[in-house]
Amino acid sequence: MADKSTVKIKVEHLNKKFGSLEVLKDISTEVYAGEVVCVIGPSGSGKSTFLRCLNRLEKASAGLIVVDGEEILSKQVNINHVREKIGMVFQHFNLFNNLNIIDNLTLAPVELGKCSKEEATERAKKMLERVGLEDKANSFPSQLSGGQKQRVAFARALCMEPDIMLFDEPTSALDPEMVGEVLQVMKSLAADGMTMVIVTHEMGFAREVADRVIFMDGGYIVEEGTPQEVLLNPKEERTIDFLNKVL
Amino acid sequence: MIRIITVYGPMLCGALGRTLLLALLGLFFACIIGLFFGILGVLKNRACNVISQIFVDVIRGVPMIVLAFFVYFGIPYLFNTMIGGFNISLSALQAGTICLALNCGAYMAEIVRAGIQSVDPGQMEAARSLGLTYGMAMRKVVLPQAIRTMIPTFINQFIITLKDTSILSVIGFPELVNTAKNVQANTFMSFQTWAIVGIMYLIVITILSRSAKMVERRLSIGR
Numbered sequence: 001m002a003d004k005s006t007v008k009i010k011v012e013h014l015n016k017k018f019g020s021l022e023v024l025k026d027i028s029t030e031v032y033a034g035e036v037v038c039v040i041g042p043s044g045s046g047k048s049t050f051l052r053c054l055n056r057l058e059k060a061s062a063g064l065i066v067v068d069g070e071e072i073l074s075k076q077v078n079i080n081h082v083r084e085k086i087g088m089v090f091q092h093f094n095l096f097n098n099l100n101i102i103d104n105l106t107l108a109p110v111e112l113g114k115c116s117k118e119e120a121t122e123r124a125k126k127m128l129e130r131v132g133l134e135d136k137a138n139s140f141p142s143q144l145s146g147g148q149k150q151r152v153a154f155a156r157a158l159c160m161e162p163d164i165m166l167f168d169e170p171t172s173a174l175d176p177e178m179v180g181e182v183l184q185v186m187k188s189l190a191a192d193g194m195t196m197v198i199v200t201h202e203m204g205f206a207r208e209v210a211d212r213v214i215f216m217d218g219g220y221i222v223e224e225g226t227p228q229e230v231l232l233n234p235k236e237e238r239t240i241d242f243l244n245k246v247l
Numbered sequence: 248m249i250r251i252i253t254v255y256g257p258m259l260c261g262a263l264g265r266t267l268l269l270a271l272l273g274l275f276f277a278c279i280i281g282l283f284f285g286i287l288g289v290l291k292n293r294a295c296n297v298i299s300q301i302f303v304d305v306i307r308g309v310p311m312i313v314l315a316f317f318v319y320f321g322i323p324y325l326f327n328t329m330i331g332g333f334n335i336s337l338s339a340l341q342a343g344t345i346c347l348a349l350n351c352g353a354y355m356a357e358i359v360r361a362g363i364q365s366v367d368p369g370q371m372e373a374a375r376s377l378g379l380t381y382g383m384a385m386r387k388v389v390l391p392q393a394i395r396t397m398i399p400t401f402i403n404q405f406i407i408t409l410k411d412t413s414i415l416s417v418i419g420f421p422e423l424v425n426t427a428k429n430v431q432a433n434t435f436m437s438f439q440t441w442a443i444v445g446i447m448y449l450i451v452i453t454i455l456s457r458s459a460k461m462v463e464r465r466l467s468i469g470r
Contacts, residue, residue, distance in 0.1 A: 057372055084378035094373035098391040107387060108377035153373075160377055 006033035007066075008164055008195045009054060014063035016049055023049045025219040027063070031164075034193040038206035038227075041216035042242060047199045050216065051166050054197065055079075055086045068163060084112065087157030091169040093149040095141035101128070101152055102137040105159045120159070127155035131185050147178030154185050165189065167198040203247060207231050215239045248439045255430045262426035263447055269340065269422055270409045273347025277408065280348055281355020286385070288360040299356060306353035311414050314350060318342045319418040339420035346415065351408040358404060362397035363389060395466060402459040406452055423447065 009031040016024035023046045031037050039047045052058040053065065056072050056079050065072050070082050096104050105124035110117050128134045131151035141149060150170055157165060167186070171179045183205050190196060190209050200206060206213055206227060213230040215223045215238075223236045234240045288299035306314070319342040326333035337345075366389050374384035416425035423444055431440040 055376055057376060080375075080378045080380055082378075083376055086376070088373075088376035090369060090373060090376075092367075092369055094367070094369035096370060096373070096388050098388065098395075108374075108379055111383050111387060112378055156377070 003033040003035075007031070008033050008035070008068060009197070010064070010066040011054075012064040014050070014053060014065060015061050016046070016053060016058060017061045023219050024053070024060075027219075027221055029214065029221060029224065031195060031197060033195055035211045036190045036194075036196045036209055037198065037212045037214060038210040039197065039199045039214045039216060040201070040203070040206060040242075041222075045216040046219045047216045048168050051168050051197060051199050054166055055083050055088060057088075084108075084114075084160055085163045087160060087162035087165040089150070089153050089157055089165065089167045089170045091172050093141075093146070093153045093173075095149055095152055095156070097141050100138050100140050101133070101144075104141070104152060105156050108156075109159055114160070124155070124159055127158050128152075130158070130188075131155045132181075145178060146174045147181045150174065150178075150182045151185055154182075154189075164195045164197070167196065167200070169199050169201065171200070171202055201246070203231060203243075215242065217242070248436075248443075251430065251434060251436060251439050251443060255434075259423065259426060259430065259443065259447065262421060262423045263451070265420070266409070266412050266422040267451070269343050269347065269412045269415065269420065270405075272340075272344040273351055273412070274405060274408055276344065276348035277351035277355050280352030281359050284352065284356035285359025285363065288356060289363045299360070303353045303356050306349050311346060311350050311411060312417055315342065315346045315415055315418050318345050318349075339415070339418050342418055343412070343415040343420045343422075347408060347411065350411065351404060354404055354407075355401075358397050358400045359393070362393035362400075365396050366392045398459075398463050398466065402456065402463070405459070406456060409452060409455070410448065 007030050011030070012028050014024055014027040015022070027050060039050065041047050049058055053060045054067065054072075060073055063073070067082055068085055070077050072079060072082055095101075096107065099107060102121060102124055105127060106117065106120035109115055109120040109123070114120070115123070125134060125137065128137060131154055133148060133151055133155070136144060136148065136152070141152070144152065153170075170186070171182050174182060179202070183202065186196070186198070186205070187209055198206075198210075208227075210227050212224060213227050214221055215230055215234070215236075217238050223230055223234060223239045229235075230239065231243065234243060284299045284302050287295045288303075290296065309317075319337060319339065323335045323337060326335045370388050370392065371384055374388045375381070379387070412422050413424040416422060416428070419425065427440055427444045431437050434440065
């Protein structure tokens, strides 16, 4: 699925410090068009921070990040333009509590002048249909279950027609029985050829869907490769140790 | 008592009207000042935060009666006499409005800051991740949620400001307390005069807080 000729995200020698605490140390990797990359690792390993650096929700301290040909750490880049092409899904959904579902979906496209209110509503309805929630258009976020909220969050990101999607532990805050419905939507996205970077603890999902798995620990990329290599035949001591604990 | 009401009633009602006018003017500008300094206080910019904090600390640290004298007498004296070449004179209404706006504005700034900070930071992050600018995210997502949580504290501040207008009797604005002083001086009926004035405040503030409660209840529907 992954098209190795087009690099969507290039990261070189990325370093991130919070004060004196170094959370990311010399991270380098590339993500190709249509590739699904799962980032796994223990809490505090820097995987969420890594993800958040990719759309500059966290500003990297040093290094180079190129997304869709834009060097996002450069001062000349309008980060808002870059973000329009990068959808992000959060652990705690972060739906806009003051808006109903349809307005959650149309806010950004309309506000940014991407399309008219009517077109945005039309597209929003299609996206809701895609995640199976077309009947919730006029509900408020507080009236939905966790799994439903997360699917709305997917639809909201998709309404901006992104090239890349970032997922920050999208199933970690869900009841176990709602995890499936959310993973299902992610699988269908992957099947459509969306470029995806997913921070997750769902090893089964990673093994099934990922083209590549990155294992992080202590701010470093310890090991990366196909799910076969990393999850089934890990080489590094630390990876083996981690997988023994979670599987 | 009856004599005061029949003879001085219209005068006291006029004074109450001026009290309300002063309070409304003060509140209007206080909202603008409060929103401005409140937002300055949450921006990710150290200098802005410091400016906001200094404004709040200075105004909160000075009794309003001192502020009133300072604005009404001090400022014109500074420009007209100490610097010279100016001919500034503030009416009692202008000075009173400035005073109330500054004083109430400082408290509003704190309410606004706390209100904005009470909104989950994830809301801002989600909005920014879609490509919205900071300003858009603030206007469309964060502020609407912040304002809802601020409403009860806002109402409380409105009531305090309405009562604070009485302090401005010291600069001679003919609001309710100032007028009542004249009534008392004319009639020597202190008990009756101040009882009537107290009841007048009580009625207005009760109406205000009851209707504010209704607004609050209506706004919380669909939450």
